[in-house]
Ligand SMILES: Nc1ncnc2c1ncn2[C@@H]1O[C@H](COP(=O)(O)OP(=O)(O)OP(=O)(O)O)[C@@H](O)[C@H]1O
């Protein structure tokens with residue numbers, strides 16, 4: 001679906017010092033290579049200024065790359081922008097593609113004509129989105145009067161009316177409250193799994209990734225730091241898992257080889273243990289623990305995705321120091 | 324069937340404007356008066372002189388009217404390019420690039436202001452008056468030329484506008500430059516080309532093909548010799564020049580859009 005090789009994009013920016021006008025070159029995307037298969041859902045994350053939006057704009061034909069090769073949906077975005085636009089849907093959390101002063105429904109009608117969607121397909125698709133995203137009440141409201149969350153639901157509907165095979169979203173959940181976020185994720189999950197629409201999304205809310213994207217791509221300073229299944233990345237950078245046990249009676253932490261007791265709480269009623277996932281399985285560990293102490297409740301805690309990403313950034317810094 | 328979308332886009336725009344209830348009549352009138360003001364300048368000029376560059380008052384009015392009508396039509400469509408710097412600076416140009424349509428037609432339909440019809444109306448009225456009062460040896464071909472001239476002129480103006488506005492992709496205040504070029508060329512074409520000094524004439528008449536908007540077609544209609552020495556058939560070539568100008572403008576625009584850089588956020 002997406003094929004990117006050695007993609008680069010530079011920006012010349014003016015740096016005025018005194019009267020002299022100097023230019024320096026900022027490399028926003030610096031040799032990015034990746035591929036996305038049809039039906040995947042990929043999360044593209046990185047700190048501010050990492051180059052996420054710039055990559056997305058090149059993938060969607062908005063910006064022309066400085067160098068490198070891109071193919072999206074079988075076409076070169078910079079050369080066949082209009083062709084590409086018919087096959088993909090794009091949502092920018094920070095920008096609206098709706099007609100500001102017109103009722104929401106009018107924007108949808110216009111997009112129907114722009115993308116030459118048949119009346120039948122349009123009816124079916126619109127109804128589906130309206131139902132799943134709860135837009136019934138809002139169709140006649142001018143876009144400028146919609147709240148951010150309401151508008152975002154409109155934007156996503158707008159991007160899906162022509163049934164794109166790929167949906168690209170740049171920070172779709174920015175500024176939304178928890179409930180709106182959850183609703184949006186639910187919907188995106190649904191179109192990815194049920195309709196098979198490929199998803200590529202950037203976000204700063206790692207819960208989006210946890211809920212939606214089996215695959216994570218981390219970028220910083222325009223370079224890909226990590227790319228792979230979320231579980232594998234987690235295992236790789238945070239090899240330790242945590243086991244939390246609640247005892248029936250206060251007591252010392254059980255002593256099992258290969259396990260470190262990190263801390264205890266509630267006067268020795270609760271203990272946090274860590275173990276390396278490569279060395280023992282949770283099941284083995286639990287069998288050994290229950291032999292030693294009487295357990296009331298227990299839970300295996302996966303490291304938070306934030307920790308995973310933070311560790312990935314740190315790893316890069318460490319490598320830079322080594323060089 | 325191909326492009327029924329553009330009328331819809333224009334319709335959407337007009338409905339948006341309705342939602343603000345702008346005073347259409349007032350704006351319309353302002354435009355007519357603006358057009359009349361320039362007319363007044365010519366009329367006052369001719370109280371002092373009898374001919375300008377060998378042309379009578381009504382002949383000059385004919386050129387002025389052709390230029391005015393053409394400029395009015397061009398303004399109606401290409402005038403929206405005034406907003407291009409805003410599109411570029413705020414990054415909303417992104418949205419135009421997301422759609423399976425050309426960016427130029429989208430901008431042209433983006434903010435049509437019907438009050439600009441005021442200008443066209445003014446131009447057409449003067450054109451009617453001038454045509455009735457100059458000696459023309461009418462033939463079917465000349466009728467076609469009369470109708471084709473404002474259209475070709477509008478295409479030429481629009482092309483100039485597009486090329487001038489393309490600079491906005493590089494220069495922050497390209498708009499000032501674009502306005503100077505377009506309004507400048509309108510002022511230029513409203514008078515007989517031969518009254519201008521040589522360097523200005525070369526640039527504004529042939530490079531920016533301003534002389535083909537009104538001057539040469541008027542010569543052909545009037546059956547007059549070109550004081551600048553070009554043969555008579557040149558007056559019939561405006562539609563061709565317009566097509567070439569449009570093609571050139573299209574190329575420049577495409578080149579410019581490739582240099583669009585968006586915004587950082
Ligand atoms: N139009 C532009 N002109 C100049 N520099 C730009 C432009 N667009 C992006 N940049 C620079 O390129 C770099 C990457 O920007 P980009 O918008 O891709 O980051 P991002 O990963 O999307 O960040 P964020 O999470 O803040 O949205 C930044 O250093 C930014 O300043």
Ligand SMILES: [Mg+2]
Nearest residue numbers: 052053054588
């Ligand atoms: Mg961004």
